[in-house]
Amino acid sequence: MRPVAITSWQWISAHRGTILALLRQHAVLTVIAVGAGLLISLPLGLFAYRHGAAYGPITSLAGLLYTIPSLALFALLTPFTGLSIMTAEIGLVSYTLLILIRNIVAGLRTVPEDVKDAARGMGYSRRQLLWHVELPLSFPAILAGVRVATVSTIGLITVAALIGKGGLGQLITEGLRILYPTEILTGALLSVLVALIADGLLLAAERTLTPWARARTVRAEG
Amino acid sequence: MISLRHVSKRFPGTRAPAVGDLSLEIAQGETVVLVGPSGCGKTTTMRMINRLIEPTSGEIWLDGRNVLQQDPVQLRRGIGYVIQSIGLLPHRTVAQNIATVPRLVGWDDTKVERRVQELAGLLELDPELLGRYPAELSGGQRQRVGVARALAVDPPVMLMDEPFAAVDPIVRARLQDQFVDIQERIRKTIVFVTHDIDEAIKMADRIAILNRGGVVEQFASPEEILREPANDFVKEFVGAERGLKRLALIRVADIEVEPGPVVAPEATAEEARRVIAAFPFDWTSVVQQGELLGWIDLAALDGHARVADLTPRPFSAYVTAASSLRQALDSIVTSRTQVAVVAREGQRYLGILTLQRISKEIVS
Numbered sequence: 001m002r003p004v005a006i007t008s009w010q011w012i013s014a015h016r017g018t019i020l021a022l023l024r025q026h027a028v029l030t031v032i033a034v035g036a037g038l039l040i041s042l043p044l045g046l047f048a049y050r051h052g053a054a055y056g057p058i059t060s061l062a063g064l065l066y067t068i069p070s071l072a073l074f075a076l077l078t079p080f081t082g083l084s085i086m087t088a089e090i091g092l093v094s095y096t097l098l099i100l101i102r103n104i105v106a107g108l109r110t111v112p113e114d115v116k117d118a119a120r121g122m123g124y125s126r127r128q129l130l131w132h133v134e135l136p137l138s139f140p141a142i143l144a145g146v147r148v149a150t151v152s153t154i155g156l157i158t159v160a161a162l163i164g165k166g167g168l169g170q171l172i173t174e175g176l177r178i179l180y181p182t183e184i185l186t187g188a189l190l191s192v193l194v195a196l197i198a199d200g201l202l203l204a205a206e207r208t209l210t211p212w213a214r215a216r217t218v219r220a221e222g
Numbered sequence: 223m224i225s226l227r228h229v230s231k232r233f234p235g236t237r238a239p240a241v242g243d244l245s246l247e248i249a250q251g252e253t254v255v256l257v258g259p260s261g262c263g264k265t266t267t268m269r270m271i272n273r274l275i276e277p278t279s280g281e282i283w284l285d286g287r288n289v290l291q292q293d294p295v296q297l298r299r300g301i302g303y304v305i306q307s308i309g310l311l312p313h314r315t316v317a318q319n320i321a322t323v324p325r326l327v328g329w330d331d332t333k334v335e336r337r338v339q340e341l342a343g344l345l346e347l348d349p350e351l352l353g354r355y356p357a358e359l360s361g362g363q364r365q366r367v368g369v370a371r372a373l374a375v376d377p378p379v380m381l382m383d384e385p386f387a388a389v390d391p392i393v394r395a396r397l398q399d400q401f402v403d404i405q406e407r408i409r410k411t412i413v414f415v416t417h418d419i420d421e422a423i424k425m426a427d428r429i430a431i432l433n434r435g436g437v438v439e440q441f442a443s444p445e446e447i448l449r450e451p452a453n454d455f456v457k458e459f460v461g462a463e464r465g466l467k468r469l470a471l472i473r474v475a476d477i478e479v480e481p482g483p484v485v486a487p488e489a490t491a492e493e494a495r496r497v498i499a500a501f502p503f504d505w506t507s508v509v510q511q512g513e514l515l516g517w518i519d520l521a522a523l524d525g526h527a528r529v530a531d532l533t534p535r536p537f538s539a540y541v542t543a544a545s546s547l548r549q550a551l552d553s554i555v556t557s558r559t560q561v562a563v564v565a566r567e568g569q570r571y572l573g574i575l576t577l578q579r580i581s582k583e584i585v586s
Binding site: 112115120121122137215 | 272274295296297298299300301303305306307308309310311312313314322323326327354355356357358368371372381
């Protein structure tokens with residue numbers, strides 16, 4: 001059997017335009033999925049935090065969505081929403097909910113009771129307490145959830161190639177179909193690279209936005 | 223200034239009310255300390271004033287207005303609030319924390335900046351600390367930032383719930399002294415909650431001693447509570463050393479001092495012996511035109527014609543009119559002469575205090 005070259009730089013440069021377009025699709029799908037996931041999770045998380053009894057049902061539901069195999073979900077949705085971005089996003093967003101809701105609630109629960117009491121006692125309204133105290137203090141936990149959701153979404157998008165909206169996943173499925181390693185590797189490695197870069201950017205954002213979280217206690221004079 | 227009228231609070235699901243029927247009148251500029259064992263409703267009472275807890279019945283008036291008819295958020299912005307754990311906002315710097323209420327009520331940047339500097343000065347906070355986060359402060363610094371924050375918009379009323387309880391005793395004593403000092407200048411109306419009777423005695427103009435269910439057992443000045451505890455509960459709560467604690471509240475200036483043995487340097491040895499003989503001592507103070515020079519020993523007079531021939535020995539300690547009787551007592555028991563010599567700054571001789579004189583105050 002004749003050995004096949006694993007990478008062909010020629011192929012890559014010849015298909016640069018396609019690769020970049022898929023890369024962009026991948027990024028756009030991720031941003032929409034995580035953004036929409038946050039928009040849905042924030043009110044749900046807040047509700048679950050304020051009404052303890054709702055936490056169980058809400059996370060169970062999100063957990064149930066999480067257990068549906070992605071392949072099956074896309075197949076189930078296709079009769080209703082077709083081979084569209086919508087189909088891909090419904091699936092992708094569903095998978096972010098569990099992680100995001102859990103982290104939002106966990107973050108809100110870490111806000112110390114005495115800080116809230118002092119804030120109320122100084123005349124923060126309920127809304128001001130949420131926006132100026134509770135959410136900022138939950139930010140590290142929420143952002144940690146966003147990081148996990150982002151990285152897992154970037155991986156999951158490749159599966160959406162099944163319905164033709166898979167970003168870099170398109171290269172992988174196509175490469176598998178014609179048994180062309182270069183194409184498979186390009187898709188896979190770029191997908192990993194995108195995940196690493198996104199994770200790094202979010203981590204940097206967290207560091208910049210929450211300098212107080214790393215402030216350490218110094219034992220000085222009383 | 224603050225008037226609690228038949229206030230009660232019953233929490234849902236509890237049989238006995240946290241506060242049954244409590245009435246208190248608190249005057250402007252007065253520090254009233256609510257003190258009592260845990261479960262006496264002292265914190266509940268305090269938190270009803272800024273409506274962090276809503277009373278079940280009764281009325282609370284503040285500065286001539288019924289607080290129950292005011293918007294709670296607006297009400298709280300006008301009342302300083304300090305709690306035991308302080309509750310500084312961890313994501314805001316010290317300066318931003320102090321500026322919390324000024325920002326809420328919409329002060330502009332320059333006014334806020336000026337006020338933060340002013341308060342840092344008042345609370346003796348190093349300006350370098352202003353840019354730090356609360357996690358980077360020591361316990362004592364945090365408490366002072368908490369007090370500065372509560373004073374930010376200069377509210378006439380302050381509510382303080384065990385504000386110094388979370389720090390070690392040495393730092394606590396210093397914070398208490400500092401706060402008493404500040405309060406003398408700013409004269410806020412303060413409701414202060416503590417379980418520590420000594421803290422209450424130190425801080426209060428008047429103390430309300432509460433029993434279970436918010437029952438006011440006695441509401442009086444610290445001195446009166448120590449002198450005449452209203453009942454056994456108060457007596458027991460105030461605890462042992464009631465007499466000693468009371469001595470800490472009485473100033474030397476409040477009682478009459480005894481003249482004591484005094485001679486002028488011009489006096490002869492014979493005159494000095496006669497002065498000493500009139501007292502149960504073997505020494506006399508030497509005073510020149512009101513100025514205290516020191517003291518001389520009876521035995522040292524032997525072989526000398528005049529007091530001026532001897533060099534008076536300085537008293538190792540003396541008390542002033544502003545000293546407490548407790549300090550005077552300490553001076554008596556530690557001095558060789560068994561008396562406390564009273565002098566004003568600049569060594570103006572005022573008289574002496576003896577153990578007998580002070581014990582008369584304890585029993586009176």
